[in-house]
Amino acid sequence: MSRIPEAVMRRLPRYYRHLDSLEKKDIIRVSSKQLGESLRMTASQIRHDLNFFGGFGQQGYGYNVTELKQKLVHILGIDIIRNVIIVGAGNIGNALARYGSFENEGFKLLAIFDNDEKLIGTKIRNILIHDSEELVQYIKDNKIDIVVLTIPGKFAQQIAYISQQAGAGAIWNFAPVDVTLEGIEVENIHLTDSLMTLSFRLACEEKGGC
Amino acid sequence: MSRIPEAVMRRLPRYYRHLDSLEKKDIIRVSSKQLGESLRMTASQIRHDLNFFGGFGQQGYGYNVTELKQKLVHILGIDIIRNVIIVGAGNIGNALARYGSFENEGFKLLAIFDNDEKLIGTKIRNILIHDSEELVQYIKDNKIDIVVLTIPGKFAQQIAYISQQAGAGAIWNFAPVDVTLEGIEVENIHLTDSLMTLSFRLACEEKGGC
Numbered sequence A, B: 001m002s003r004i005p006e007a008v009m010r011r012l013p014r015y016y017r018h019l020d021s022l023e024k025k026d027i028i029r030v031s032s033k034q035l036g037e038s039l040r041m042t043a044s045q046i047r048h049d050l051n052f053f054g055g056f057g058q059q060g061y062g063y064n065v066t067e068l069k070q071k072l073v074h075i076l077g078i079d080i081i082r083n084v085i086i087v088g089a090g091n092i093g094n095a096l097a098r099y100g101s102f103e104n105e106g107f108k109l110l111a112i113f114d115n116d117e118k119l120i121g122t123k124i125r126n127i128l129i130h131d132s133e134e135l136v137q138y139i140k141d142n143k144i145d146i147v148v149l150t151i152p153g154k155f156a157q158q159i160a161y162i163s164q165q166a167g168a169g170a171i172w173n174f175a176p177v178d179v180t181l182e183g184i185e186v187e188n189i190h191l192t193d194s195l196m197t198l199s200f201r202l203a204c205e206e207k208g209g210c
Helices: A006-024 A032-039 A043-051 A065-075 A091-098 A132-141 A153-166 A191-207 B006-024 B032-039 B043-051 B065-075 B091-098 B132-141 B153-166 B191-207
Strands: A082-087 A107-114 A127-131 A146-149 A170-173 A185-188 B082-087 B107-114 B127-131 B146-149 B170-173 B185-188
Touching: A006 A032, A006 A043, A006 A065, A006 B191, A032 A043, A082 A091, A082 A132, A091 A107, A091 B091, A107 A132, A127 A132, A132 A153, A146 A153, A146 B191, A153 A170, A170 B191, A185 B191, A191 B006, A191 B146, A191 B170, A191 B185, B006 B032, B006 B043, B006 B065, B032 B043, B082 B091, B082 B132, B091 B107, B107 B132, B127 B132, B132 B153, B146 B153, B153 B170
Parallel strands: A082 A107, A082 A146, A107 A127, A146 A170, A170 A185, B082 B107, B082 B146, B107 B127, B146 B170, B170 B185
Antiparallel strands: none
16 A cells, blocks of 8 residues: 555654654754764665655755654654554553553554453453453444454464454554454564564674674 | 674564474475465575575475474574563563563573562562662673663663673663664664554555555
8 A cells, every 4th residue: 555665664653753852852953964863874865765755854954853743743644543452451461551652642542352251341541351252343333443462372363354354454463473464454563583683693793793 | 793684684583483383283394485475475585585594495395394493593592591681660571571482482581670669579470570779780690691671761771781881782672762882782672663654554545545
């Protein structure tokens, strides 16, 4: 659906975060050179990326921080409230439910689902834990943009599939398997992969190079 | 420290996970074509990546699953036990401490640190929570490979720096800022970035393209 190269798209949240921090420091304008130094990129890479979105700096002035940030907010779609549900109230599900900073960016947690009878009916941060049996009907009855999967790997593909069938917009998957579905946006998060890349680099150092 | 392109290195954990799952299904050999189909890459990309590590398939046979997996285990350095500590026993720190599957890959959680007096001296999954004041001495006294930062953003850079000075090998940062340090391996995890890319793609769909 997007003409924007994947690599460019993946850098947009970083631009957004950086511009947000500049704005909080009351910085009004920034050059592509300064952006590049802060983000460890070249000025021309910055200009190249931002040109995709009509983020045109002015020669000798640079970018207006607030304007560019607002452009990114719109491009990233975080000016729209996104309804989110979490499936799986275990450790990761719990942590995500308690982690308030998503809500600052417009992600609104509506409900949590679990199949553990001891948890059903209890709340995390005022958000009710529903019976997993109600998941499909809940997605049908509410506009659910993002389904967060924090369940064991063996259930992930199936729950993702029924969520899609019920009308969910996207899957944010923390189960340790790759969910693959056509016709729905999926982000698979593999925290262990990131740990392994650290381990790889430590091993390289120990071997004196890779 | 590494001649291996970053993009190739980032794919290695996926290869490892996939080979591990094939092995668990008692599959003995696999072709680059089959690997490519499972991992949504071309056979030649697979061969190109694996050639960096001397993972040479045989014409007409393919790869031996267990051999190739063992090569990846060694390359990723996960045949070595990595000592890990967590700084910050809040929601994310807690979830990571309870999340056992890291330990299956050779990451061993030795200790947790926090500055909350109510938490100091208590345990998560038999792992003691120490006073943050003891962090530097603990890193000096033990070989700490990876320091996990699950603390507020404003402390992250400083705690990363003192961990490096005390002798830690790498930083796995979950605080919502980019830790930047020379001479130490750093992985910055920004969960919100990944949510924003989902939001971006949903917004693209709604606009009929980006």
